[in-house]
Amino acid sequence: TQTTRIAVTPGDGIGPEVVAAAIHCLEALRAKHLLALEWTRFPWPSHAWHEEHGESWPTDALAQLKAYDAILLGALGDPGPINDPDRYLLSDSVSLSPLLEMRKGFDQWVCERPARLLPGARQYLKDDRAKDIDMLVIRENSEGEYVSQGGRLRQGTTDEVATQMEVFTHRATERIIRYGFEQARKRAAERAKHERVRTFKTLDGRSCESQVCVITKRNALRHWGDLYTEVFEAVSKDYPDVATHHELVDAACMKFVQCPWAFDVVVASNLQGDILTDLAAVLSGGMGVAPSCNLNPTDTDMPSMFEPTHGSAPDIAGKGIADPTAMLFTTARMLEWLGQKDSKLAVAGKELFDAVAADLTEKGSEQRDTQEIKDAICKRLTS
Amino acid sequence: TQTTRIAVTPGDGIGPEVVAAAIHCLEALRAKHLLALEWTRFPWPSHAWHEEHGESWPTDALAQLKAYDAILLGALGDPGPINDPDRYLLSDSVSLSPLLEMRKGFDQWVCERPARLLPGARQYLKDDRAKDIDMLVIRENSEGEYVSQGGRLRQGTTDEVATQMEVFTHRATERIIRYGFEQARKRAAERAKHERVRTFKTLDGRSCESQVCVITKRNALRHWGDLYTEVFEAVSKDYPDVATHHELVDAACMKFVQCPWAFDVVVASNLQGDILTDLAAVLSGGMGVAPSCNLNPTDTDMPSMFEPTHGSAPDIAGKGIADPTAMLFTTARMLEWLGQKDSKLAVAGKELFDAVAADLTEKGSEQRDTQEIKDAICKRLTS
Ligand SMILES: CC(C)[C@H](C(=O)O)[C@@H](O)C(=O)O
Ligand SMILES: CC(C)[C@H](C(=O)O)[C@@H](O)C(=O)O
Numbered sequence: 001t002q003t004t005r006i007a008v009t010p011g012d013g014i015g016p017e018v019v020a021a022a023i024h025c026l027e028a029l030r031a032k033h034l035l036a037l038e039w040t041r042f043p044w045p046s047h048a049w050h051e052e053h054g055e056s057w058p059t060d061a062l063a064q065l066k067a068y069d070a071i072l073l074g075a076l077g078d079p080g081p082i083n084d085p086d087r088y089l090l091s092d093s094v095s096l097s098p099l100l101e102m103r104k105g106f107d108q109w110v111c112e113r114p115a116r117l118l119p120g121a122r123q124y125l126k127d128d129r130a131k132d133i134d135m136l137v138i139r140e141n142s143e144g145e146y147v148s149q150g151g152r153l154r155q156g157t158t159d160e161v162a163t164q165m166e167v168f169t170h171r172a173t174e175r176i177i178r179y180g181f182e183q184a185r186k187r188a189a190e191r192a193k194h195e196r197v198r199t200f201k202t203l204d205g206r207s208c209e210s211q212v213c214v215i216t217k218r219n220a221l222r223h224w225g226d227l228y229t230e231v232f233e234a235v236s237k238d239y240p241d242v243a244t245h246h247e248l249v250d251a252a253c254m255k256f257v258q259c260p261w262a263f264d265v266v267v268a269s270n271l272q273g274d275i276l277t278d279l280a281a282v283l284s285g286g287m288g289v290a291p292s293c294n295l296n297p298t299d300t301d302m303p304s305m306f307e308p309t310h311g312s313a314p315d316i317a318g319k320g321i322a323d324p325t326a327m328l329f330t331t332a333r334m335l336e337w338l339g340q341k342d343s344k345l346a347v348a349g350k351e352l353f354d355a356v357a358a359d360l361t362e363k364g365s366e367q368r369d370t371q372e373i374k375d376a377i378c379k380r381l382t383s
Numbered sequence: 384t385q386t387t388r389i390a391v392t393p394g395d396g397i398g399p400e401v402v403a404a405a406i407h408c409l410e411a412l413r414a415k416h417l418l419a420l421e422w423t424r425f426p427w428p429s430h431a432w433h434e435e436h437g438e439s440w441p442t443d444a445l446a447q448l449k450a451y452d453a454i455l456l457g458a459l460g461d462p463g464p465i466n467d468p469d470r471y472l473l474s475d476s477v478s479l480s481p482l483l484e485m486r487k488g489f490d491q492w493v494c495e496r497p498a499r500l501l502p503g504a505r506q507y508l509k510d511d512r513a514k515d516i517d518m519l520v521i522r523e524n525s526e527g528e529y530v531s532q533g534g535r536l537r538q539g540t541t542d543e544v545a546t547q548m549e550v551f552t553h554r555a556t557e558r559i560i561r562y563g564f565e566q567a568r569k570r571a572a573e574r575a576k577h578e579r580v581r582t583f584k585t586l587d588g589r590s591c592e593s594q595v596c597v598i599t600k601r602n603a604l605r606h607w608g609d610l611y612t613e614v615f616e617a618v619s620k621d622y623p624d625v626a627t628h629h630e631l632v633d634a635a636c637m638k639f640v641q642c643p644w645a646f647d648v649v650v651a652s653n654l655q656g657d658i659l660t661d662l663a664a665v666l667s668g669g670m671g672v673a674p675s676c677n678l679n680p681t682d683t684d685m686p687s688m689f690e691p692t693h694g695s696a697p698d699i700a701g702k703g704i705a706d707p708t709a710m711l712f713t714t715a716r717m718l719e720w721l722g723q724k725d726s727k728l729a730v731a732g733k734e735l736f737d738a739v740a741a742d743l744t745e746k747g748s749e750q751r752d753t754q755e756i757k758d759a760i761c762k763r764l765t766s
Contacts, residue, residue: 100603124640126509150549150606160553162607166533170543217654220483223533224545250661253636257507257665271600275658278633282640 001342006039006334007068007303009098012046013312014322015074021324021374022072022331025355028381029335029348036342040068046098047078057098062105069341070334071102071305074327075312099307100148103141106302108294109172110179111139113277113309120360121285125257132261133284134198136183139273140176141294144168144224146270168224168269173231177214179297180267181239184210187264188242200243200264208243212236215268215276217249224269232267253279260284281309288323289360291330293337306334321369328356328377355380384725389422389717390451390686392481395429396695397705398457404707404757405455405714408738411764412718412731419725423451429481430461440481445488448686452724453717454485456690457710461697482690483531486524489685491677492555493562494522496660496692503743504668508640515644516667517581519566522656523559524677526550527607529653551607551652556614560597562680563650564622567593570647571625583626583647591626595619598651598659600632607652615650636662643667664692671706672743674713676720689717704752711739711760738763 008023010016023039030037042064046056058064065071076099102108116134117123123130149165188210191197200211214232218225229246236244247255249272255262256279268276281290290309296302308326316322332353339346355377363376391406393399406422413420425447429439441447448454459482485491499517500506506513532548571593574580583594597615601608612629619627630638632655638645639662651659664673670693677688691709699705715736722729738760746759 124509124512126507129507146603148605152606152610154553156613158553158557160610162551162610164549164551164604164606166547166549168545168547170537170541174541217657220529220654220657221547222531223535223547227535227543227545230539250657253658253662254665254670257640257662258669271603274600274603274633275636279636279640279662282637286641287637 001036001344003036003038004070004338004342004345005068006037007065007071008039008041009065009071009073010041010043011074011076011312012078013075013314013317015076015312016043017074017317017320017322017370018308018324018327019072019074021370021377022327024374024378025328025331025352025381028378029352032382033344033348035344035348037345039072044098045078046076057101061098062101065102065303066106066301068303070338071303072331072334073099073102073305073307075308075310077312078314100146102305103294106294106296106305107142107299108296108302108305109140109142109175110293110295110297111141111273111277112183112293112295113137113139113273113280113290115277115280115284115290117284118289118357118360120362120364121289122365123285125260125283129257130260130283130285133280135260135263135266135280136187137266137268137273137277137280138176138180138183139268139277140172140270141273142270143172144270145272166221166224168227170227170231173224173228174235175298177212177228177232177235177267178238180212180214180265181235181242184212184242184265185239198264200245202243206243208241210241211243211245211264212239213245213247213252213263213266215247215249215252215266215272217272219248228269249276252276256280256283277309287311287326289325289329291326291333293330293333295337304334304337306330306337320371324370324373325356325360328352332356351381352377384419384727386419386421387453387721387725387728388451389420390448390454391422391424392448392454392456393424393426394457394459394695395461396458396697396700398459398695399426400457400700400703400705400753401691401707401710402455402457404753404760405710407757407761408711408714408735408764411761412735415765416727416731418727418731420728422455427481428461429459440484444481445484448485449489449684451686453721454686454688455714455717456482456485456688458691458693458695460695483529485688486677489677489679489688490525490682491679491685491688492523492525492558493676493678493680494524494656494660495566495676495678496520496522496656496663496673498660498663498667498673500667501672501740501743503745503747504672505748506668508643508666512640513643513666513668516663518643518646518649518663519570520649520651520656520660520663521559521563521566522660523555523650523652524656525653526552526555527653528655549604549607551610553610553614556607556611557618558681560595560611560615560618560650561621563595563597563648564618564625567595567625567648568622581647583628585626589626591624593624594626594628594647595622596628596630596635596646596649598630598632598635598649598655600655602631611652632659635659639663639666660692670694670709671748672708672712674709674716676713676716678720687717687720689713689720703754707753707756708739708743711735715739734764735760
């Protein structure tokens with residue numbers, strides 16, 4: 001097999017710390033399974049780089065990263081000295097832009113964020129409501145609210161008008177919805193294998209083993225709401241075995257809290273997906289465990305990018321106390337994804353997932369530092 | 384005093400049922416306090432009207448309603464026969480348009496949605512997390528994502544491009560943010576009166592008795608995110624006694640779950656406010672108790688509109704089991720608002736609020752039908 005090459009971008013804040021834990025686990029797995037796996041670190045701390053070069057990452061960052069099979073990202077976002085409001089204002093846009101540039105530049109049009117409450121993870125909902133959360137939120141990652149079109153007319157005056165355009169194409173809508181249906185089928189097949197069949201009702205009363213729920217705000221944002229609804233109806237005809245459902249984004253937030261078990265695969269626009277995945281993450285154990293995958297499933301020349309959903313948490317950076325769990329789940333998902341080319345990687349990914357999950361089950365939210373968690377998981381991998 | 388006149392629009396689904404309860408309470412209060420209060424019903428069931436006239440409400444609906452001091456709305460949204468997908472698709476846009484038209488036509492630029500967990504209300508969050516929710520979400524209600532600009536190019540083809548424009552003006556941003564600061568001060572004064580002082584830290588370490596948190600997604604939607612941030616900074620200079628805070632909308636969803644007590648007044652854009660208020664409502668007792676006020680605080684010729692946050696719930700309509708609690712809290716808020724002109728109305732509003740809250744505390748989520756709840760509350764009012 002050809003060697004699989006990973007670009008590791010530790011990023012800012014706690015990024016380097018959780019990435020170090022991931023690399024330890026990758027080393028353990030490589031030694032154990034003799035994986036044909038290599039990685040290269042790109043330490044581009046966004047604020048420091050910006051101070052020196054006037055940009056967050058090198059100009060040719062994407063060109064450098066493109067040569068790799070996948071990108072493993074720690075976290076982006078460095079507010080600089082926390083009490084300097086100017087830098088604080090700057091930080092959001094400056095240090096996060098590489099994230100959006102990678103998604104766009106590598107056409108990572110799918111953002112997959114699974115939400116499942118694993119034993120040991122923190123529960124915020126009463127009555128074991130969260131216990132049955134097991135959904136995959138699929139966020140459209142290439143257009144919509146994130147096209148960066150618009151501007152500021154008469155900027156800084158009391159007559160200012162700021163605009164932001166949302167652009168949705170049939171092509172991108174169709175591919176993300178179809179991807180959702182495919183994942184729904186895969187999840188149902190996987191559940192059937194483990195005798196964990198779930199049942200979802202269709203509008204006409206049939207029972208299906210999987211469901212796709214599409215989210216819009218079509219009662220207010222009509223144009224793309226209708227486009228999504230029509231494409232959803234059309235694509236669903238190819239998947240009569242999958243139940244379909246629609247929710248308005250505001251109602252979806254409510255229902256994530258009230259009846260999270262009613263969702264299987266959820267397909268949402270870029271911004272609505274962004275919002276819903278943070279909510280789904282917190283309901284299913286919090287940012288400490290939530291992985292995020294930015295995938296390009298169509299062009300194998302383009303690297304996909306894997307990052308924990310959490311941010312750079314500058315307030316706890318450098319203290320060695322960041323929880324690497326989300327990063328390790330993310331790394332497991334990356335290996336699984338790379339397993340499409342080299343099945344040994346998929347095996348390693350599954351092993352890593354199981355080790356992280358077992359650690360979580362055993363220790364729950366016990367207070368441990370980064371190294372302790374990492375060591376416990378590495379030990380599981382090698383023993 | 385001049386007679387205060389209310390336009391009552393029962394609307395669809397459970398709307399007429401909960402409105403009937405409100406009217407009973409209004410009658411009781413009018414008799415008790417000899418209020419100079421009158422109301423007129425406008426029974427415009429949106430779907431039936433649409434079938435007959437091709438529009439959801441009469442063409443001159445707004446002109447008719449403009450003559451009143453306030454509008455009390457039941458609920459809009461009638462899907463028609465529930466299993467007819469065509470009508471179902473239609474319903475969202477057709478039967479809800481009057482809501483958006485009233486907000487626009489009467490320039491109800493503030494949407495106020497308080498979220499406070501009252502004793503007896505349903506709790507979804509563990510560990511009494513919800514107990515200390517006491518926030519007022521102020522939604523910008525006049526522009527932003529809801530300007531209805533955009534369209535569908537090559538509609539229905541695989542080359543379709545749908546666009547939606549978001550428009551934000553300095554003027555509307557400034558007035559809503561300033562309104563937020565004013566409310567923060569009022570809330571702090573009210574709390575001080577009842578010895579329930581809360582404390583919020585500023586970035587530079589001072590303690591304030593109130594806080595305004597502004598929500599944006601400025602790391603992705605830069606243009607208006609920056610406008611909001613700059614206006615917020617500028618306006619805050621006039622309110623050194625109020626702590627300021629900023630959250631990204633996705634993080635705000637998380638924090639509403641994790642630490643709802645950290646929020647006091649929250650100012651958000653039209654769509655982000657829509658999403659956050661549904662979440663805040665469910666976390667603080669659910670749709671069954673959440674009021675919503677669409678206010679025009681600047682032009683006294685324009686009626687403000689009061690509606691429960693819940694929808695028309697067609698699945699339980701006509702059964703007499705709808706919970707009128709949210710509608711009655713809404714009615715109380717309307718009376719309080721109208722109290723600006725006639726202080727007796729404010730007294731009546733306070734009484735209604737107390738009666739509904741007392742009923743909720745006593746009965747909690749006990750299963751009762753509409754009439755039982757209404758009777759219990761009317762009895763409190765008259766005894
Ligand atoms: C950092 C930010 C630009 C990003 C987004 O909005 O996509 C983040 O919130 C995420 O969810 O990955
Ligand atoms: C019905 C709909 C158009 C409306 C909105 O989006 O404003 C509703 O969700 C609300 O919150 O009042």
